[in-house]
Amino acid sequence: MASPAKARRPEEEGASVLETLPPIPLAIVIAKAGPRAAAALARASSTLRAAASGESLWRRFCADDFALDAPISPSGDSSLPSFKDAYKAWFQSFGMYPLALVKRVKVFWSSFKTWLCEYFPEGLRTLGDGISEAEIAVAECSLGLQLPMPTKLLYRFCNGQLHFGRDDFSYGVMGGYKICDQRYIVRLLPLAHHKIQNSNCIVVARSPFGEKIFLLDCLSGRLYVGTQYWKNDRETMSCMPKSLIRLTMDDDHGMPQDGLLLWLEEHLRRLQTGLIKVQSCNFPMISKYINLYPVQLPYCSSASMHGIKVRASAVFAPENSALADYPCKLSYCFSIRLSLPEAFVVDGKWYSSFQLQSSHYTIQIGDEVSSHVCKYGDRGKFPLLRCGEELFVYGCAISEALVPGSVTGYLTLVPWRGNKPSGSPLVAKIAPFPLRPPDYIF
Structure with a gap:
């Protein structure tokens, strides 16, 4: 006597339906389901494993979530065997953040470095490598502050500009200008244990010469610049409209963005549109710099x-x-x-x-x-x-x-x-x- 057929679990029935689809519709379904669903389906059967492991599929996931056009490691110093391996490595490294924000920050740094490579390679050579999540945690512990999420990601991809040369001078990638005999060329600072006393602010950029200093309020996410009375009275002005700052992710406003990220993105926009450009100069130890004087109407x-x-x-x-x-x-x-x-x-x-x-x-x-x-x-x-x-x-x-x-x-x-x-x-x-x-x- 034949034994009764075993009842199929819903997920087995679902897997069977997917397995009956032609290759192209099956690929479309898996692509729309996303990388997590694709990874789960790959464990369901050999047919689905083959469909969910295709290089073109994971190339798309890498492009959508991390703006990757090659299977490279998160550090960028090595190639990985496949886009699937690349996605896994990037997700393990950045999965604690909203992926849309990770992609936004990566696109910023990639675009900024591309512009510097073409027009200002002297500045590009001063940029440091990114730092790890553990190093950020150590810095936060030392500062007694928690950095805004976008700022953490900015440092994960690039830890400011390196110190080198006489008088600790470097080509400031944030640009500058000259006033009489004073020159102000601002460079990004590494994430150091530098906190303004009795405040929630850390110094994120400054000019090696002169008294120009930019500070990030880690509590509010706002970016400030010191005024004429900064040294004596700690007077500052906001670097952008307060209404643009948001530190949490919600359905109404989208991804988090703090003052440092917005400031850097606006600087890049001005460079890419040609509003500001690189200029040759006769400053000591420097042959050219990014000039902040606008060169376009209006x-x-x-x-x-x-x-x-x-x-x-x-x-x-x-x-x-x-x-x-x-x-x-x-x-x-x-x-x-x-x-x-x-x-x-x-x-x-x-x-x-x-x-x-x-x-x-x-x-x-x-x-x-x-x-x-x-x-x-x-x-x-x-x-x-x-x-x-x-x-x-x-x-x-x-x-x-x-x-x-x-x-x-x-x-x-x-x-x-x-x-x-x-x-x-x-x-x-x-x-x-x-x-x-x-x-x-x-």
Whole structure:
């Protein structure tokens, strides 16, 4: 007598249904089910194991969850046998975080390093490797603070910029500018045991020269920059709108994002769109740096006369600003950039260079208007610009109210021929450019 058939469990019946599907529909079902379901199905039968272990399937999972285009280890220093192995390694390393946030941070660092590799390799060479979850836990214990989740991930992929060279100077990947004889070039700091006393803040970036310092409040996730009164009174200003910060993940607002992540992403956006660019310079120990002066409309103005191009823009200078003063004092540094693509004609004569004698600025802040004149001969030299070169002229304007302003003016130039002045002075217009408190402060 035949024995009664055993009752099938629901999961066995489900497995049987899947096994009857043609290869393409089966692959679609498993792909939509996701990597965890695929790993479980691979243990159900040999048929499903073959369907759930395909390299193309795990390539897709790696791309979707970790933005991987090759089966590499989380440290990036070795290749793994397959995309399935890569997914397993990455999930073991980062599975304690929302995978969408892991992908976002990885995409940021990959994109930033790609940009640096092409335009600023000197800065790329200063970036450190990421640190482990255990090292972050040790740092948090030493600091007595818990880092926001996005900041932890940022350090997992890159532990700031390395220290090297004389005077602890490095190419600051956050860029900078010059104000009179001061230069501010900001670099990212490694996660060190550096906490501001009696606060929830740690220092995440600063300039090696000058007094520019950026601080992350680990409790609120907000990023701050020190003002003119930072050293004595610990005065700071927020680097971005508070409304953008969220430290928890929910259905209404999406993934967590803190001030440091948003700040870095905005900096990268400005680099990728060409709003700011790398500039050659004559600073000691450095040949070029990321210049924070905007070079695109509407933040930059442009005018041309006799083939001489004049571009002008301003950058907000928090380290020279003060909120405690009444009224509040906001400082801007502005830059005038002259270029001479080719020889120019004045009164029927050709010239291949000119000398800058003076600059005249009219600054309007609200209803207040002030004028300033700078004569370069008073400094013992007249800047000379030749064909194919670019000349930077710097100035600084101080606002005494939280209102936008603008700058306009003109430059007095003397044409040169050979090695001496030749011809009458001419005027090059500086088109109006804005002085505006920014949404993001760098």
